[in-house]
Amino acid sequence: MPTLSDSQREALMAELGGLRRFCYSLTGNNADADDLLQSTVERLLQKGMPEDAHAAKWSYRVCKNVWIDELRSRDVRQRYPATVTDSEVALSTQEVAAGEQELDAVAAALDQLPEDQRLALSLVSIEGKTYAEAAEILEVPVGTIMSRIARARKNLLQHYSPQRDEG
Amino acid sequence: MKDQEYELLSQYVDGELDEVTAQRVRARLDAEPALRETLDKLLALNARLRETFAGTDTVPESVAAMVRPSSNVVPLTRQRPARPAWQYAVAASLVAAAGLLLTPQWQTSTPSSPTLATVLESTPSMASGWASLANGEQVRPVLSFSHIDGSWCREYLLKANAASTRGVACRLDDGQWQVRVAAAAELPGSSAEFRPAGAGDADQVADYLADYSADIALSASEEQRLIEQAWLR
Numbered sequence: 001m002p003t004l005s006d007s008q009r010e011a012l013m014a015e016l017g018g019l020r021r022f023c024y025s026l027t028g029n030n031a032d033a034d035d036l037l038q039s040t041v042e043r044l045l046q047k048g049m050p051e052d053a054h055a056a057k058w059s060y061r062v063c064k065n066v067w068i069d070e071l072r073s074r075d076v077r078q079r080y081p082a083t084v085t086d087s088e089v090a091l092s093t094q095e096v097a098a099g100e101q102e103l104d105a106v107a108a109a110l111d112q113l114p115e116d117q118r119l120a121l122s123l124v125s126i127e128g129k130t131y132a133e134a135a136e137i138l139e140v141p142v143g144t145i146m147s148r149i150a151r152a153r154k155n156l157l158q159h160y161s162p163q164r165d166e167g
Numbered sequence: 168m169k170d171q172e173y174e175l176l177s178q179y180v181d182g183e184l185d186e187v188t189a190q191r192v193r194a195r196l197d198a199e200p201a202l203r204e205t206l207d208k209l210l211a212l213n214a215r216l217r218e219t220f221a222g223t224d225t226v227p228e229s230v231a232a233m234v235r236p237s238s239n240v241v242p243l244t245r246q247r248p249a250r251p252a253w254q255y256a257v258a259a260s261l262v263a264a265a266g267l268l269l270t271p272q273w274q275t276s277t278p279s280s281p282t283l284a285t286v287l288e289s290t291p292s293m294a295s296g297w298a299s300l301a302n303g304e305q306v307r308p309v310l311s312f313s314h315i316d317g318s319w320c321r322e323y324l325l326k327a328n329a330a331s332t333r334g335v336a337c338r339l340d341d342g343q344w345q346v347r348v349a350a351a352a353e354l355p356g357s358s359a360e361f362r363p364a365g366a367g368d369a370d371q372v373a374d375y376l377a378d379y380s381a382d383i384a385l386s387a388s389e390e391q392r393l394i395e396q397a398w399l400r
Contacts, residue, residue, distance in 0.1 A: 017224035
């Protein structure tokens with residue numbers, strides 16, 4: 001597949017681990033995380049990357065887009081109202097394969113978040129991106145990232161108490 | 168706690184505040200226990216998130232192979248564990264089967280009396296289960312791949328009474344399947360347990376794949392398409 005140069009492939013290789021973790025934080029289970037990662041890579045190979053694109057930001061953005069497409073098609077399939085911010089969209093838990101590790105309490109709480117908050121929080125808290133990087137990946141202003149993350153944390157603390165759960 | 172304060176603390180946790188504002192937050196934290204308590208919760212939450220997802224960055228090899236620069240791609244290369252010398256002898260004695268032309272599928276082909284050739288010709292690869300042959304043996308096509316000489320080849324597992332063989336047969340231009348390599352295979356205690364060549368047994372087969380496959384194994388859909396078009400390129 002000639003769409004990515006060798007140096008772009010090298011740069012992408014370096015991001016795959018983080019992308020897989022990001023996929024897991026969005027889907028909440030291994031099978032869906034692998035599927036999302038593979039779809040992301042397929043789209044990257046198909047559409048290519050601009051010469052000057054930053055591999056990390058570009059690949060995370062593609063991953064986010066693939067995930068939102070996936071959520072939309074799930075919505076359609078399940079006759080849900082088609083909004084990705086619907087806090088009822090806690091689908092991945094239904095798809096956890098039998099025998100797969102049980103979701104940690106914090107991951108389960110993450111699953112309850114509206115999707116835009118979950119995306120922002122995953123990028124910053126788990127992936128260690130700056131607000132500016134997250135803003136580029138999610139294609140929203142930095143101020144929006146800041147308020148989404150604050151709301152995400154506030155929501156999470158309502159569903160989940162880290163002190164009590166510790167140890 | 169007001170939303171505004173969540174935003175302030177959240178930015179503080181993420182190191183997104185300028186130094187002056189961060190100073191101000193630190194002063195407030197000393198004076199306001201409620202603010203301090205929320206900060207501690209946010210910090211604990213952050214630590215917990217990182218910890219929870221720390222081990223989830225393992226990339227499946229199939230995906231890594233898609234990205235790896237083509238110059239580095241080594242098709243079907245597998246880690247070859249060291250094996251005891253006796254296995255070489257066993258494998259060498261069985262490898263005599265190599266070069267054997269299988270009875271052509273068109274000479275025997277009726278659905279009720281399948282042969283190894285008919286199964287290789289028309290049965291998709293399976294991760295479990297067996298196809299029964301007319302002679303009582305059982306076969307499981309394991310994978311299909313393109314030989315560097317341009318022909319199509321299939322790795323298979325053949326079970327006859329107690330002995331099992333793992334082999335590779337390739338399809339010649341005239342449509343006959345020719346065994347290229349065959350070696351004794353240890354079937355693990357339960358025959359439901361499947362491992363591809365190279366997982367410790369039948370290294371000769373793994374070596375053959377590593378040396379002669381032009382690319383990674385075909386996907387199920389690619390293989391299905393080839394079966395439907397009788398293995399024509």
